[in-house]
Amino acid sequence: MQPSGVTGVRLGTDGRTLLVDTRVPSGADACVRGLKAVLTDPMTDLARVQLTFVSPSGDRASGCTKEREATAKVKLPEPLGDRDVVVDNYTRFTLDGARPPALRLCGELGCTPPATGCTAASYEQALRAVDAPEHTYRDSEQCDGKWLVLDFSWRTGPACAGSTEPGCSSRLGDRWFYRAKKSGWDPFFRTASGGCRAVRRAEPDFPARLCASLAPLPSR
Structure with a gap:
């Protein structure tokens, strides 16, 4: 054994x-x-x-x-x-x-995980930090190296690569806000609302330039 x-x-x-x-x-x-x-x-x-x-x-x-x-x-x-x-x-x-x-x-990202920053590898770490579903894909990022907004979605139907099945058009989405720490992106707030009001109630220091243009996430 x-x-x-x-x-x-x-x-x-x-x-x-x-x-x-x-x-x-x-x-x-x-x-x-x-x-x-x-x-x-x-x-x-x-x-x-x-x-x-x-x-x-x-x-x-x-x-x-x-x-x-x-x-x-x-x-x-x-x-x-x-x-x-x-x-x-x-x-x-x-x-x-x-x-x-x-x-x-060593952790899931290996012995030398990517430094927190506005990079694809860093965004992948951010997805892991919130246990994003398998096959999640990023819709958009707002990042300045210290703060991050990450929108992502995942299909609700069967495996959909190249498929035109009706279930493949259905998807769910999420939006998370993060602050940079030595260990990587640290999630601190989640909301589907747009703008800055909700996140700045949770964290007054979150910069308006990263949230002012955010539209509400559509309900699906």
Whole structure:
């Protein structure tokens, strides 16, 4: 089995030992055997590690219905250097910007997300910040680098690429207002109304030049 999640990676004092913190089954009886971390591929620009263990937790009658923290150790064939570590194919850690010996967990936008600004990559981060539906597309942006208004829509019918099906003409829309933070665009207000009145009640410092020309979102 593989663990339900990886909570951290630390680098040993020798520069080549990884201590991988994870969550494993726990309960009344011995619920984990043979927890180990192994390097799955030769080291390139990444160190790829896989965690496995044996457990009866698939059978609820085993009593292994809780979880606990555990640590597995793997020794690399050479020092980690500036490589990132990928655990179980999808959880990535980096030394860049980390506080050793711990590595830093990378997010959905990778280990070096785009800086907040008036860029397409930055707007994609803004959509993720409000859990925009899948296949959302941006209608318009008003941005000055410190503040952002983002209008976006998504289809309500089936997959519509190149389709003339009636359902593909139906869509829903949303409008969010953001302020820039070190972590990216931070959403603070949502409204379908036009102009500045509603948003400036929520944030008096929001600049009028970005909201004065906004039309109300159509009801669909």
